[in-house]
Amino acid sequence: MSTFQTPQYTITEMLKDASDGTLQLPDFQRPYRWDDERIRSLLVTVLRGHPMGVIMTLETGGENIRFKPRPLTGVQLETAAKEPELLLLDGQQRMTSMYQALTGDGIVETEDVRHHKLTRRYFIDVEKALGDARSQDEAVLSLPADGVIRENFNRDVRFDVSTPEKQQLEGLMPLSVLFDQQAAMPWLFGYMQAKKPDEDVDRTAVMQTFTTKILNPMQQYKIPAIQLKKDIGKDAVATVFEKVNTGGLPLDTFELLTATFAGDRAYFEETGKDFRLGEDWELTQKVIDDHRALHGIRNTDILMGISVLVTLEKRKADAAKGLTGKKLSQTSARREDILSMELRDYRRVAPLMRRALPAVARHLRSLHIHSSGDVPYRSQLIALAVFHVLLGERAEEHAVRARLNQWYWCGVLGEQYGATIETKISRDAEQVPGWALTESSELPDTVARATFAESRLGSLRTRQSAAYKGVYALLMAQERPTKDWMLDRELDFATYDELQVDIHHVFPKKWCNENGIEDWRRESIINKTPLSKSTNIRLSGDSPAVYMHRLDAKGLTPDQVDQQITTHAIDPAYLRAGDFDGYFEDRRARLVTIIETAMGKAVARDWDLDSEETDRPENFTEEFEDQEDADAS
Structure with a gap:
C-alpha cells in the first residue's frame, strides 16, 4: 500500500x-x-x-x-x-x-x-x-x-x-x-x-x-x-526530514528529533499537548549557562549522552537475560540511534543528564579547566556527564575521582577524543564506571591505548591543540598549588578571572628572536606557563636574568620569588642565569614527569628533534578539532 x-x-x-x-x-x-x-x-x-x-x-x-x-x-x-x-x-x-x-x-x-x-x-x-x-x-x-x-x-x-x-x-x-x-x-x-x-x-x-x-x-x-498520507509511520516521517533541506541547510539531529517527538501520539494522549523538545532543551541550557566551562556544549552533544545511557540500559538488560555477542544491544551515540529514541526514554534520562552537568563543572574546576575555551574536547565532557549519571555520588569519592581523572588525562594527552567520538563515548560508558569503582581490573580502552611521546612537547605550540590545553591545565592542577610569580597568590578558580590569568612565554618572544632561538622552541609549551596579566607585563621582552631582578623588587625576597617559580615546574636558577638551553632541557623533563603522573603510565622517550625540520612555517598552523564538530551533528 x-x-x-x-x-x-x-x-x-x-x-x-x-x-x-x-x-x-x-x-x-x-x-x-x-x-x-x-x-x-x-x-x-x-x-x-x-x-x-x-x-x-x-x-x-x-x-x-x-x-x-x-x-x-x-x-x-x-x-x-x-x-x-x-x-x-x-x-x-x-x-x-x-x-x-x-x-x-x-x-x-x-x-x-x-x-x-x-x-x-x-x-x-x-x-x-x-x-x-x-x-x-x-x-x-x-x-x-x-x-x-x-x-x-x-x-x-x-x-x-x-x-x-x-x-x-x-x-x-x-x-x-x-x-x-x-x-x-x-x-x-x-x-x-x-x-x-x-x-x-x-x-x-x-x-x-x-x-x-x-x-x-x-x-x-x-x-x-509529494503528499504523505496520514497513516504513515513515525519512522518514515523522521527519514523524510533527514533527507530534505530547509532553506538549503540540512536539519541536524536535534531538529530531526524535534520533529519525531512533536508528533508523539502517546504523549499527547497522556498530557493533552505536544512535546516541545526546544522547551525541554531550554532547561538544560540554563544549567549550561551557569557554568563557564560548559558553555560550548550543544544540544546535539547532550542527545549523544542521552542515547548512550538509553542504549546502555538496553544492553545491560540483554546481558541480564543471558544474551551474548551480537545478540546484545549496542551502546550507541550514533545519529541513527538518537533518531530512533523513544520519547518516554528521553523524558526519563534527559533530567539525569541535566542534573549531572553541575557535577561535571565541579569536576572540571578541580582539574583547572576554567572556561569553555580551556576545554580540550567538548565531546569528552559528555562522556564525563554519563559517568556522573551512572556513578551518582560515588563519583565524588577520592579513589573513584582519581581514576576518572586518569581517564580524563589519558583522553586529553593521548588526543583520543578528536575523532570517532560516538564510538569513544559508547565504549567508555561501558568500561570506565566499573573500572573506576574497581569492579573491573581491565583498563578501559581510552586508558590502555593512551600514549604520549616526549617529542610531542616540542610540537605543542597553539592553544587549539587538546594536549596543549591539557598541559596548561596540569601546570595549575599540580598537588603543590601553582602561584603567580609577583603577586604571591595561588592560581585557582577564585583568582583565575580576577588576575586575568593566561598562558605566556617564560623566555619572552622578543628575547628569543634577538638571541637566535628557533621558532619551534620559542613557541613550544615547554616555554609557556600560566601568569597573571600584570606579572606578564612586568616581564616585558627581557631576558629572565633581567626581569627576575624586577620581580625581586616587588615586595618578595629572591628566595620567595624562586619558591613561586618552582610551583611552575621550573628551576629558577636557569632563569636567573638567562640559560635558555639549560632551562628548556630541565623543563621538558619536569613536564614529562607531570604528564606521566596524570596519565599513570610512562611517556615514550623519543626526544630527537631536528630543528630544521620542526622550524618550518607549516608546523605553526593552528590545529583544529574539526572532526569533533562533524561527528556531533
Missing part, C-alpha cells in the same frame, strides 16, 4: 490554502530566512514556467503522529486554533516567499546577501515579460517597499512607483496584484489607458498578449508535490 500520492497544486490554490490555514507548518520548522535575490529568482522561475522543484506535505489527523501546527510567516488566521488539513514538510522557504510577495500588500521582510535587513516589494515589467529569457529575467524587479528609489543619502527621488497610477504609467505591475483575480484586470485596464509623452507602444496589444501569455499561465502555474 502506497504511503504517498503526487498531486499538483496551482499557485493560486496554494496561496488560498496558506491564507485560510488549510496548509500550515509543523511548529518546529526553522524560521523563514530567504534573501532578496533568491526570492526574485523564484519569481522569475514562475514567470518563465520553469519547474521550481517538488514540495512535500503531510495529511493531518493520523493516529501515528501529531505535530503542533503554525501558519506560514506572514499569515494572519482569523481563527487561531484552526486545524490544518496539510502540513508543509519541505518547501517552507519557497511557499513563504510566494505568499508574502504575491498576496496582500506584497511586502516581504528579507535580507541581502550580507544579511542586512531589507523590506522589499516585487514588480513585473509587463513589456519585458513578453520578451526573451534575458528580458524576462530583467522583468522581475525588487524595489523598496514604498516603491521609491532614492539617492544622495535619500534626499533625491530617482524613481517612483508608489501609487497605482505611477505603476501603470511605468508598466510595472505589483506581483501581488497579478495574483489578485479581482484586481489584476482593472490594473491592466489602467495600464492600457496610461501613456507617456512620445510613447509608441501599443498598450492595448501589450495588455492582451500579457493576459494570455503571462497573467493566466502564472496564475495557473502548477507546483508538483
Whole structure:
C-alpha cells in the first residue's frame, strides 16, 4: 500500500490554502530566512514556467503522529486554533516567499546577501515579460517597499512607483496584484489607458498578449508535490526530514528529533499537548549557562549522552537475560540511534543528564579547566556527564575521582577524543564506571591505548591543540598549588578571572628572536606557563636574568620569588642565569614527569628533534578539532 500520492497544486490554490490555514507548518520548522535575490529568482522561475522543484506535505489527523501546527510567516488566521488539513514538510522557504510577495500588500521582510535587513516589494515589467529569457529575467524587479528609489543619502527621488497610477504609467505591475483575480484586470485596464509623452507602444496589444501569455499561465502555474498520507509511520516521517533541506541547510539531529517527538501520539494522549523538545532543551541550557566551562556544549552533544545511557540500559538488560555477542544491544551515540529514541526514554534520562552537568563543572574546576575555551574536547565532557549519571555520588569519592581523572588525562594527552567520538563515548560508558569503582581490573580502552611521546612537547605550540590545553591545565592542577610569580597568590578558580590569568612565554618572544632561538622552541609549551596579566607585563621582552631582578623588587625576597617559580615546574636558577638551553632541557623533563603522573603510565622517550625540520612555517598552523564538530551533528 502506497504511503504517498503526487498531486499538483496551482499557485493560486496554494496561496488560498496558506491564507485560510488549510496548509500550515509543523511548529518546529526553522524560521523563514530567504534573501532578496533568491526570492526574485523564484519569481522569475514562475514567470518563465520553469519547474521550481517538488514540495512535500503531510495529511493531518493520523493516529501515528501529531505535530503542533503554525501558519506560514506572514499569515494572519482569523481563527487561531484552526486545524490544518496539510502540513508543509519541505518547501517552507519557497511557499513563504510566494505568499508574502504575491498576496496582500506584497511586502516581504528579507535580507541581502550580507544579511542586512531589507523590506522589499516585487514588480513585473509587463513589456519585458513578453520578451526573451534575458528580458524576462530583467522583468522581475525588487524595489523598496514604498516603491521609491532614492539617492544622495535619500534626499533625491530617482524613481517612483508608489501609487497605482505611477505603476501603470511605468508598466510595472505589483506581483501581488497579478495574483489578485479581482484586481489584476482593472490594473491592466489602467495600464492600457496610461501613456507617456512620445510613447509608441501599443498598450492595448501589450495588455492582451500579457493576459494570455503571462497573467493566466502564472496564475495557473502548477507546483508538483509529494503528499504523505496520514497513516504513515513515525519512522518514515523522521527519514523524510533527514533527507530534505530547509532553506538549503540540512536539519541536524536535534531538529530531526524535534520533529519525531512533536508528533508523539502517546504523549499527547497522556498530557493533552505536544512535546516541545526546544522547551525541554531550554532547561538544560540554563544549567549550561551557569557554568563557564560548559558553555560550548550543544544540544546535539547532550542527545549523544542521552542515547548512550538509553542504549546502555538496553544492553545491560540483554546481558541480564543471558544474551551474548551480537545478540546484545549496542551502546550507541550514533545519529541513527538518537533518531530512533523513544520519547518516554528521553523524558526519563534527559533530567539525569541535566542534573549531572553541575557535577561535571565541579569536576572540571578541580582539574583547572576554567572556561569553555580551556576545554580540550567538548565531546569528552559528555562522556564525563554519563559517568556522573551512572556513578551518582560515588563519583565524588577520592579513589573513584582519581581514576576518572586518569581517564580524563589519558583522553586529553593521548588526543583520543578528536575523532570517532560516538564510538569513544559508547565504549567508555561501558568500561570506565566499573573500572573506576574497581569492579573491573581491565583498563578501559581510552586508558590502555593512551600514549604520549616526549617529542610531542616540542610540537605543542597553539592553544587549539587538546594536549596543549591539557598541559596548561596540569601546570595549575599540580598537588603543590601553582602561584603567580609577583603577586604571591595561588592560581585557582577564585583568582583565575580576577588576575586575568593566561598562558605566556617564560623566555619572552622578543628575547628569543634577538638571541637566535628557533621558532619551534620559542613557541613550544615547554616555554609557556600560566601568569597573571600584570606579572606578564612586568616581564616585558627581557631576558629572565633581567626581569627576575624586577620581580625581586616587588615586595618578595629572591628566595620567595624562586619558591613561586618552582610551583611552575621550573628551576629558577636557569632563569636567573638567562640559560635558555639549560632551562628548556630541565623543563621538558619536569613536564614529562607531570604528564606521566596524570596519565599513570610512562611517556615514550623519543626526544630527537631536528630543528630544521620542526622550524618550518607549516608546523605553526593552528590545529583544529574539526572532526569533533562533524561527528556531533
